[in-house]
Amino acid sequence: MTSFPEAARIALGDSQLRHNLRNATTTIRDKRARVVAEVPDWDELREAGRAIKADVMRRLDEYLLQFEESVQAAGGQVHWARDGAEANAIVLDVARAHDVTEVVKVKSLTTDEIGLNEALAAGGVHAIETDFAELILQLDGDWPSHILVPAIHRNRSEIRDLFMRTIADGRELSDDPRELADTARLYLREKFLDAKVGVSGANFGIAETGTLVVVESEGNGRMCTTLPPVLVTVLGIEKLLPTFADLEVFLQLLPRSSTGERMNPYTSLWTGVTIGDGPQEFHVVLLDNGRTRVLSDQVGRQALHCIRCSACLNVCPVYRRTGGHAYGSVYPGPIGAILTPQLRGVANAKSLPYASSLCGACYEVCPVKIDIPSVLLHLRAQTEKDVAERIAMRSLARIFGNVRLYEWAQRLARAGEGPARRVPGPLASWTQTRDLKPFAKETFREWWSRERGA
Amino acid sequence: MNEARDEILARTRAAIREGTPPDPLARAYRTTGVVDDPGRVALLGERLLDYRARVEHTTATALRDLLDEIARGDRIGVPRGLPETWRPANSVEDDGLSTHELDALDGVITGCTVAIAETGTLVLAGGEMEGRRALTLVPDVHICVVRTDQIVETVPEAFAALLGREHRPLTFVSGPSATSDIELERVEGVHGPRTLIVVIVKEAS
Ligand code: SF4
Numbered sequence: 297m298t299s300f301p302e303a304a305r306i307a308l309g310d311s312q313l314r315h316n317l318r319n320a321t322t323t324i325r326d327k328r329a330r331v332v333a334e335v336p337d338w339d340e341l342r343e344a345g346r347a348i349k350a351d352v353m354r355r356l357d358e359y360l361l362q363f364e365e366s367v368q369a370a371g372g373q374v375h376w377a378r379d380g381a382e383a384n385a386i387v388l389d390v391a392r393a394h395d396v397t398e399v400v401k402v403k404s405l406t407t408d409e410i411g412l413n414e415a416l417a418a419g420g421v422h423a424i425e426t427d428f429a430e431l432i433l434q435l436d437g438d439w440p441s442h443i444l445v446p447a448i449h450r451n452r453s454e455i456r457d458l459f460m461r462t463i464a465d466g467r468e469l470s471d472d473p474r475e476l477a478d479t480a481r482l483y484l485r486e487k488f489l490d491a492k493v494g495v496s497g498a499n500f501g502i503a504e505t506g507t508l509v510v511v512e513s514e515g516n517g518r519m520c521t522t523l524p525p526v527l528v529t530v531l532g533i534e535k536l537l538p539t540f541a542d543l544e545v546f547l548q549l550l551p552r553s554s555t556g557e558r559m560n561p562y563t564s565l566w567t568g569v570t571i572g573d574g575p576q577e578f579h580v581v582l583l584d585n586g587r588t589r590v591l592s593d594q595v596g597r598q599a600l601h602c603i604r605c606s607a608c609l610n611v612c613p614v615y616r617r618t619g620g621h622a623y624g625s626v627y628p629g630p631i632g633a634i635l636t637p638q639l640r641g642v643a644n645a646k647s648l649p650y651a652s653s654l655c656g657a658c659y660e661v662c663p664v665k666i667d668i669p670s671v672l673l674h675l676r677a678q679t680e681k682d683v684a685e686r687i688a689m690r691s692l693a694r695i696f697g698n699v700r701l702y703e704w705a706q707r708l709a710r711a712g713e714g715p716a717r718r719v720p721g722p723l724a725s726w727t728q729t730r731d732l733k734p735f736a737k738e739t740f741r742e743w744w745s746r747e748r749g750a
Numbered sequence: 751m752n753e754a755r756d757e758i759l760a761r762t763r764a765a766i767r768e769g770t771p772p773d774p775l776a777r778a779y780r781t782t783g784v785v786d787d788p789g790r791v792a793l794l795g796e797r798l799l800d801y802r803a804r805v806e807h808t809t810a811t812a813l814r815d816l817l818d819e820i821a822r823g824d825r826i827g828v829p830r831g832l833p834e835t836w837r838p839a840n841s842v843e844d845d846g847l848s849t850h851e852l853d854a855l856d857g858v859i860t861g862c863t864v865a866i867a868e869t870g871t872l873v874l875a876g877g878e879m880e881g882r883r884a885l886t887l888v889p890d891v892h893i894c895v896v897r898t899d900q901i902v903e904t905v906p907e908a909f910a911a912l913l914g915r916e917h918r919p920l921t922f923v924s925g926p927s928a929t930s931d932i933e934l935e936r937v938e939g940v941h942g943p944r945t946l947i948v949v950i951v952k953e954a955s
Contacts, residue, residue, distance in 0.1 A: 540916045547905055559924035562922065562927065
């Protein structure tokens, strides 16, 4: 496992930054609350969302076959991948079949989970990330490291300097956000217009019709799924919905929960191949990578209902204190605490189920009513194999639940921080298990801004 | 790859073999709206303004003049099925323009299939008057003409209106493209059209 990132250590000292990030989380939380309050049937929508997802899990084999048939009938090709390596190999094969060394890509957590960009790079194919925040990271050389520094950590003059060094073509830039966005637009536009292969994730796949759905803001999702003649989409098997009309529920739940908007700027739906419109070759990769393992646990299974809105992150007191990197996974926050241990096997992420004070705020806001606290308790019961472990883990949980204790432990830990040093004090067990990294900088923005669910 | 397929299906079946059947699905949410016609039109306009779109109200007879005024003689792309009366003076029909040719246009005029008032959303369904997706994506200005009888109040009503068009490429547009990634400041138009102009045409009745 990666040692505590250098970048995070620097960011730790920046109290202004931490302050800004806390503000950002609060702003979005409040926005969400406002737009949810104006929906008179929010509870009915949540209940429908929960029930649809429960049905998907119970009949997943049927829906998978139906989806495969629908996509094929619409002229698309369906691939199955048991794990990340298989999925990556399929995408690489498509790129190679078209002789490209570059693909345009819209950010997705699923492709992060399997390390697709790194795998493509190893195969000689560069994946150009087209989300604004991701572009900044890539240009800054953070890519292809796993350590992502969200764009919110870059102030506008840093972004200006970076762009002038890289993509501005010798032009002088001001630090006006509009001008900076225009610079990115211009640079990526050339890439979009000439791209041969696009790569995406998707928020939903419809079994009934074979339709794929991408929910986004910037328009890069539309670009990637429309302009290249060839498109490959990686879809976790849990992302299926039974019918086209089920989207009427999820397209109400997701935008309001995610960015606090009544609707996100752009949602793209496509089904196989349409002659004369968009990619004429379409591949979808159905990814397992631990999902069937999660499915086999009747209590833990509901983690697969997640639509990646990030509402539970914004309200989580532990997340707001520790930041996303602490979860050591592309899935941070309360949902990460229940999803990562199940995807990887509880033994490989023992401390994650303790990264919670069980306050229940995550359950309250979850648009598909995932009972995160119950799943956490269920997973804890599986990890507490002996007394020593139980005591260590429970003290960890206590620390997470208490602001003063946490800050005290944090000071202790920081004092002991070094490349190979163990953290002293009550957090020793944390660094020993090392699946939960202490004190990363706040990374709410990283997750939220780039993801929006895909 | 059939091996992977068989194994994933086998694992899935093993995982769900046991357990309680799912609860019956309750769709107790609203499927129809309550606002009257003028209220719906007003709501759509209001919600679009919230997204910083430009909204114009007009009548079928005044439409042509308004579109000419908006287009100001610029090179405006139009889908093949767009009626003559909706085409401003200098329009360019999309007969399979290349992406670079699309990029050289100043804007595009299309219709839509349905508009959702509650969420300020226009749904493009690849019809004769909407064109292919690239046409409304690459040019910098999108002028979308909405007839008042195309406006529904709720999202479920829009899905009802889309019945039979499920297999078409669909784009839900709610305002111009946006990012807030620079110090949380919202900037319109990273990649999609930076300007969205919605022209709402009152049905002559
Ligand atoms: S678990 Fe969290 S991210 Fe997933 S749907 Fe619920 S609130 Fe959203």
